[in-house]
Amino acid sequence: MKMYLISDNIDTKTGMRLAGVEGVIVHDIEEVSDALDIALKDREIGIILITEKIGKLIPDKIDDIKLNYHTPLIVEIPDRHGTGRTPDSITKYVREAIGLKI
Incomplete structure (x- = not known):
């Protein structure tokens, strides 16, 4: 089973390539x-x-x-500029998903 990277950043691709992960650089919706x-x-x-x-x-x-797909697993990762998520994004996700306030 392989991992594959879809990135907008050459630095991210280079780092993942050093770890043995192939990938592609894209910039617009069609790509x-x-x-x-x-x-x-x-x-x-x-x-x-x-x-x-x-x-x-x-x-x-x-x-x-x-x-709807069993495989592949999609994992969204931050790029070299950091994450775009708010600090409470995980607790917000849990609250929305199961209605449990943490």
Whole structure:
């Protein structure tokens, strides 16, 4: 099972490449969508790493894959500029998902 990176940043791709992860650099919605379609067709790819900035370009497609596909697992990662999430994003997610206030 392989991991594959979809990123908008050459530094992120270089770092992941040093760890043995292949990937692609994309910049617009069409490129992101095409790269994701290509990765989905490759049965050896079990995990797709996608930078948060790129993930924001096609959130509906990523949500569809997360909900309806068994593989691959989509993991949104921060790029070298850090995360775009608010400090309470995980607790907010839990609260919305199960209605439990932590």
